[in-house]
Amino acid sequence: xxxxxxxxxxxxxxxxxxxxxxAVPLAAIGWLIAGWHTLLFYNVVSDxxxxxxxxxxxxxxxxxxxxxxxxxPLLSLLAFTAILxxxxxxxxxxxxx
Numbered sequence: 001x002x003x004x005x006x007x008x009x010x011x012x013x014x015x016x017x018x019x020x021x022x023a024v025p026l027a028a029i030g031w032l033i034a035g036w037h038t039l040l041f042y043n044v045v046s047d048x049x050x051x052x053x054x055x056x057x058x059x060x061x062x063x064x065x066x067x068x069x070x071x072x073p074l075l076s077l078l079a080f081t082a083i084l085x086x087x088x089x090x091x092x093x094x095x096x097x
Contacts, residue, residue: 001030001076004083020091027087031080037073 004026011019039045041064064072 001079004030008083017090017094020087020094024084024087024091027080027083031077031084034073034077034080038071038077041071041073 004023007023007026008019010016011023036045066072066075
């Protein structure tokens, strides 16, 4: 998400309405990864590869919740969804102009 934030900031500064052409692929990749992490968090898919070590933080424990109820992977998925929807609005507005 960090390269996307820089890319969108530069596009806003330059008033680049064509930003959606190169930002949508990055946001879509981020959305897919966030979706995978959300599925892992809710144990919908099995985690054959353990990304967290036994001595490190748990990827599905209480420390992955914000305010005690909102899992970070789900918040990431929602953020990428909002970015993609915003880019779709920009793309439609640019094609009508």
